[in-house]
Amino acid sequence: MPDKATTRLTQRDIARLAKVSQTTVSLVLNNRSDASARIPAETRDRVLKVIRETGYQADPLARRMVQQRNQILGVFTYESVFPSSSGDFYHPFLAGIEECAERLGWDLLLFTSAPVTAGRRRIFHENNRLRIADGCLLLGRHIPGDELARLIAEEYPFVSVGRRDDAGGPVPYVGADYAPATRIVVERAQALGHRRIAFAGPGAGAESSADRLRGFRQAAGARAPHLPTVDRSGGDLLDSLLDQKVTAVFVEERTDAVALLAAATARGVDVPADLSVIALGDSTRPAESDIDLTGFHVPRRAMGLRAVELLEAVLSGTATERQLLLPCELTDGTTLTSPKGV
Known part of the structure; x- marks a missing residue:
């Protein structure tokens, strides 16, 4: 043998x-x-x-040939992601997708013909070409639950890049494990002596937002303040934090953290001596700052790569798990220290 x-x-x-x-x-x-x-x-x-x-x-390639597959991987984005620079939020996802697709011998097909309805792209429309691809990856912060439900009902092979739970059935996905990462950085701040802490961000509307707030609540409790950031300037947010004597704030969107840092610098508020600022992920909107923020990064490249691997397993009938959460990368940074007097 x-x-x-x-x-x-x-x-x-x-x-x-x-x-x-x-x-x-x-x-x-x-x-x-x-x-x-x-x-x-x-x-x-x-x-x-x-x-x-x-x-x-x-061999996966041989199996695909026997199954008469086209070896085409569709990519549908609910937000605009091209052109994509190396500093763009979606670039690492796409780099991971490309890397794995090349390794498995897939061609990539970006679906761009979808019309925008009520400000949102829709994957289902009269000219959709989903069936050209063997399966499809879905990218986007907000993916309509009705479209996910229809993909499931029609048994179309797909994988969501990001956790989804609003389709009325199990959605195959590869996401980031936000809740434990958030809980860990909150516990780290508490170990340094922070007792007046707050969460800044939507905390709802997308699973990634809800997961962050859930991780915050697990460590901080139900009474810790949750401050909204939508349509709010960095200066306004800073005023609320100072009024409530908050010593450490956990900011969902890194762009909002950068705006808060700029406002603090303009006001003469020392970060982190007067206020520690912790970023719960990466910027989904353009944000430039040389400050090394404490917090964590989203494993975006790994998520893109693993999503392709999962879709291949779904198509091959070898998928043992269809919902994966990858650990976030914790970063020490320079914006967290003990509060004054501790």
């Missing part, structure tokens, strides 16, 4: 060891109901026994 540690087995090897034809091995591997029914149970069991004993794994 070939040494599986040093030799990559082929279907021809399996056929020789099982004393059957290579066609029989292919039919068993791909569970072809039309033809495999004509394979005697004893023969089928013998092939499966050899596969188990040798640890053989079918």
